[in-house]
Amino acid sequence: MKLPSDHKILMPYLTGGAVADWTDHLRALIDAGADAIEIGLPFSDPTLDGATIQEATHAALTRGATLRGILTRVSEVAGTVPLVASTYANLVVRDRDFCGNLRDAGFDGLIVPDLPLEECAEFENQDLDLVLLASPATTDERLDEIARRSRGFVYAVTVMGTTGERETLAASAADLARRLTNRCELPVLLGFGISTPAQAAQAAQLADGVVIGAAIMRRVLDGAGPAELGAYLRSIREAMDEG
Amino acid sequence: MGDLLIRPHRAPARVQLMDDPGPLGRFGEYGGRYVPESLIGACRQVEEAFRSAWADPAFRNQLAGLLATHVGRPTPLTPAVRLSAELGVTLLLKREDLTHTGSHKINNVIGQALLATRMGHKRLIAETGAGQHGVATATAAAMFGLSATVFMGERDIERQALNVFRMRMLGAEVVPVRTGARTLKDATSEAMRHWVGATEDSYYCMGSVLGPMPYPWMVREFQRVIGDEARRQCATALPTAVPDYVVACVGGGSNAAGTFAGFVDTTAKLVGVEAEGGAGASRGTLGVLHGVRSMFLQDDDGQVLEAHSIAAGLDYPGIGPEHVHLRDLGRARYVTVDDAEVVEAVVRLARTEGIVAALESAHAVAWVIRAAADGTLPAGSTVVLTLSGRGDKDISALKELL
Numbered sequence: 001m002k003l004p005s006d007h008k009i010l011m012p013y014l015t016g017g018a019v020a021d022w023t024d025h026l027r028a029l030i031d032a033g034a035d036a037i038e039i040g041l042p043f044s045d046p047t048l049d050g051a052t053i054q055e056a057t058h059a060a061l062t063r064g065a066t067l068r069g070i071l072t073r074v075s076e077v078a079g080t081v082p083l084v085a086s087t088y089a090n091l092v093v094r095d096r097d098f099c100g101n102l103r104d105a106g107f108d109g110l111i112v113p114d115l116p117l118e119e120c121a122e123f124e125n126q127d128l129d130l131v132l133l134a135s136p137a138t139t140d141e142r143l144d145e146i147a148r149r150s151r152g153f154v155y156a157v158t159v160m161g162t163t164g165e166r167e168t169l170a171a172s173a174a175d176l177a178r179r180l181t182n183r184c185e186l187p188v189l190l191g192f193g194i195s196t197p198a199q200a201a202q203a204a205q206l207a208d209g210v211v212i213g214a215a216i217m218r219r220v221l222d223g224a225g226p227a228e229l230g231a232y233l234r235s236i237r238e239a240m241d242e243g
Numbered sequence: 244m245g246d247l248l249i250r251p252h253r254a255p256a257r258v259q260l261m262d263d264p265g266p267l268g269r270f271g272e273y274g275g276r277y278v279p280e281s282l283i284g285a286c287r288q289v290e291e292a293f294r295s296a297w298a299d300p301a302f303r304n305q306l307a308g309l310l311a312t313h314v315g316r317p318t319p320l321t322p323a324v325r326l327s328a329e330l331g332v333t334l335l336l337k338r339e340d341l342t343h344t345g346s347h348k349i350n351n352v353i354g355q356a357l358l359a360t361r362m363g364h365k366r367l368i369a370e371t372g373a374g375q376h377g378v379a380t381a382t383a384a385a386m387f388g389l390s391a392t393v394f395m396g397e398r399d400i401e402r403q404a405l406n407v408f409r410m411r412m413l414g415a416e417v418v419p420v421r422t423g424a425r426t427l428k429d430a431t432s433e434a435m436r437h438w439v440g441a442t443e444d445s446y447y448c449m450g451s452v453l454g455p456m457p458y459p460w461m462v463r464e465f466q467r468v469i470g471d472e473a474r475r476q477c478a479t480a481l482p483t484a485v486p487d488y489v490v491a492c493v494g495g496g497s498n499a500a501g502t503f504a505g506f507v508d509t510t511a512k513l514v515g516v517e518a519e520g521g522a523g524a525s526r527g528t529l530g531v532l533h534g535v536r537s538m539f540l541q542d543d544d545g546q547v548l549e550a551h552s553i554a555a556g557l558d559y560p561g562i563g564p565e566h567v568h569l570r571d572l573g574r575a576r577y578v579t580v581d582d583a584e585v586v587e588a589v590v591r592l593a594r595t596e597g598i599v600a601a602l603e604s605a606h607a608v609a610w611v612i613r614a615a616a617d618g619t620l621p622a623g624s625t626v627v628l629t630l631s632g633r634g635d636k637d638i639s640a641l642k643e644l645l
Contacts, residue, residue: 044423044546045532047432048279048439054422066544089277089531091545114277114531118267135281137442142283160281161440 001082001108001129001152003187004035008240009153009209010200011084011189012216012233015040015056016074017065019220023073028226029216030080033237038111038211039074041067041087048113050164052214055221067091071105078106084131084152086111092123103127109152117145124149131155134180136172147184156180156190156207164214166193169202177206197239204240212236260574261463261500261507261565266290268456271571273564276455278534282435285442286534290457292362297464302361309353310468313386314343316350318469320476320627326595330615331622335480337473337629339498340600346632347469347498348379348450354465356383359446366445367391370434372399372427373555373603374406375632376450381415383448391415392445394434396425399555406636424549427559431533451495452563455534459563463500470505473627481625485509488620491629492516492606493524493577494557496566498631503575511627513575515566516610518585521550523562524570524577530561537564553582553640554602556632584609586644589634601632602640 003009012029014022016039029037042060046053074083085107092098092112102110109129112120117132124130129152134143137160146154158173159166173190180188190203191211203210212233219229268274276286296302310316318341323334339347359367367384369391371377377393384391393410397419400407410417418437423429438447452459452466470489478484489506491499493515503513517525527538532547540548540560550560562577569575580588585602588609593599600608607628614620634641 042546045428045432047435047533048281050436058422061546068544089536090539090541090547093536094528094530094541094545113279114534116276116278116280116283119275119277119536133280135279135283137284138280139284142280146280157279157281160442162436 001036001084003082003153008204009035009187009189010237010240011036011038011209011211013038013040013086013211013213014220015042015053015060015217016070017042017060017063018056018217019059021226023076024226025220025229026077028230029233030077032230032233034081034233035209036082036084038084038086038213041070041085041091043088043091046088048162050162050214052165052218052221053163056217059221071101074107075105082108084109084111088112089114089119099123099126099128111155117142117149133157134176136160136176140179143179144183147180147186150186153187153189154180154184155211156188158190158192158194158203161192163192165195165218169194169199173203174206181207197235200236201239201242210240260569261504264456264460268460270459270565270568273537273567274456274459275536276534277531277536278455279439281439282442282455285438286455286457288362292358293457293461296358296361302357306354306357309357310350314349314353315341316468317472318342320473320480322480323596326592329595330612332615332620333625334611335486335627336598337469337502337627339469339629339631340598340604340633344379344382345635346375346379346601347466347501348376349382350468350501351450351462351465351497352376352379352383352448355446355448356387356389359389359448360387362446364444364446365389367448368434368438368441368445369393369448369450370427370431371395371450372430372558373636374399374403374410375556375636377410377415377417378406378413380448381410381413384415385413392418394418394420394430394437396420396427396430398425399427399430402555403636426549428547428549435533451497452500452565453495453533453535453561459535459565462497463504463565466497466501467504469498469501469629470503473502474505477627483625486511486625486627488512488514488624488626490514490516490607490611490626492557492603492631493562493566494521494559494603495561496563498629500563500565502629503569507574513569514610515575515577516606517577517579518550518552518554518557518606519579519581521552521557521559522579523560524566525579527561532561535564537561538567553585554606556601556603557606578610580606580609580613584613586641588612589641590645598630599634600630601634602637604631
């Protein structure tokens with residue numbers, strides 16, 4: 001996937017199918033300055049997600065969201081900005097056609113948090129860019145390997161914990177960002193716990209961009225429409241660009 | 244750097260079954276370590292510590308001593324004389340129901356608590372369904388002076404109030420889990436989420452042969468005391484020294500794994516008995532849950548289903564990876580029994596032998612009763628059955644059913 005190199009990258013996250021008009025939200029995020037979008041494909045047991053994305057996932061599954069349904073609607077917006085799917089290993093390993101189906105629907109990349117280096121080889125160099133994750137506990141040796149094998153970008157998990165909004169950017173973010181950017185030609189995006197414009201601006205200084213997830217899904221679950229969601233993302237965009 | 248150069252591969256064919264699954268934790272195409280990057284370091288530390296401890300005679304001796312003084316090992320191999328006569332087979336019961344805390348779960352937990360202490364951890368984290376593993380963890384924590392946090396689904400907390408009280412009395416913190424169906428699957432997810440943020444000071448004490456490497460292997464090794472003892476006991480109890488059949492109930496499959504480990508290199512036929520509504524081996528499909536690649540009950544979209552069994556301890560939608568491997572190799576077979584057969588089996592064992600088995604363990608009894616009746620078990624067969632736990636915890640449920 002091609003991510004911009006002339007400004008800091010903003011990648012908002014949206015759980016596919018969490019609300020009826022989720023593709024309107026998706027378009028609003030693109031219009032508000034998203035450089036790429038991460039779309040969560042709901043899985044019944046999201047073990048790396050905190051309360052907000054768990055709730056969004058549950059809402060999607062309760063509404064009857066299916067992989068096929070989400071892929072069909074994703075193809076409506078494909079071709080605008082890079083689209084990155086994120087889901088758990090179960091959906092990926094059980095279906096030989098998984099990556100191909102995502103590619104056909106217009107996805108450019110895939111994030112699977114429970115598919116570490118030891119387990120991901122069979123899904124590398126497939127139809128999609130497999131984005132690898134790094135955590136504050138990852139050793140330098142593993143970071144070298146992650147930097148070498150990741151495609152598209154490297155997802156730096158800023159905190160030893162699950163997804164979700166936090167008061168401040170974790171102290172571990174700076175150290176991980178430095179260790180990764182030092183050894184990585186790909187863009188490094190920081191995610192987990194980034195929710196305010198100030199946090200986004202701060203995180204963007206440390207790396208090539210940010211991922212915003214739970215803060216968006218909380219607004220969506222609280223009933224924010226596309227316009228309100230777009231305004232929120234624009235405030236993040238502006239803070240990052242002012243840097 | 245060498246161990247980081249990971250290539251797609253299959254584990255080499257092993258002559259020796261139920262051996263060390265190697266650093267990647269593969270049992271054929273199952274097993275592995277499907278955890279977030281944040282947990283890789285913690286899993287590796289547990290693996291390294293276990294490898295070192297298991298090779299250390301001092302650790303093995305200390306564990307064996309604790310199993311003798313605190314758990315009540317060795318447990319007897321009891322001839323089920325009257326039931327055997329009725330069924331036309333020779334049935335021997337491996338009495339894990341007689342251990343301290345009332346089920347085989349304690350074997351594994353004492354081992355892991357000893358390991359946690361050796362690693363310098365002061366706190367245990369665990370998941371529990373019916374509460375047996377939670378009670379065992381709370382017990383071991385008290386013995387070793389550790390703190391314990393047990394995650395338990397809210398629905399199970401309501402169903403198993405006595406075990407919740409027991410855990411709290413032992414000093415453990417019981418955290419209600421309110422997500423999903425509020426049972427074991429959700430409790431396990433929540434315990435893993437908690438672990439991600441607590442790897443520095445906490446040890447994850449998994450209750451079955453599930454989860455990421457090294458847990459399926461390590462838990463089997465801590466449970467193999469069941470099979471090793473039974474094998475030795477068979478040498479004197481049976482003229483043939485080895486039984487024709489070895490039978491155990493299977494949820495995740497820890498008591499079965501420990502039992503089978505003692506007999507896998509013999510001619511004994513190995514039979515795992517699953518609950519009709521929680522049959523990972525019999526009805527599951529390939530997937531990944533809670534860190535391991537195995538067979539899980541799931542829908543066509545890859546959403547994991549809730550298991551339903553009269554026995555809360557078998558209420559898990561998957562099965563340990565090594566069991567699936569043994570099945571694929573044809574070394575073990577997995578069968579199911581339904582709730583009605585299980586209740587009948589509890590009563591029949593109680594009235595013929597004076598033993599009230601746990602509903603989980605009664606699954607194995609129910610299969611033997613059925614198999615003896617329909618000829619699957621030829622007349623005169625010798626059968627070792629692991630009675631994994633006692634039925635005290637199920638008395639109020641049985642009172643409703645009978």
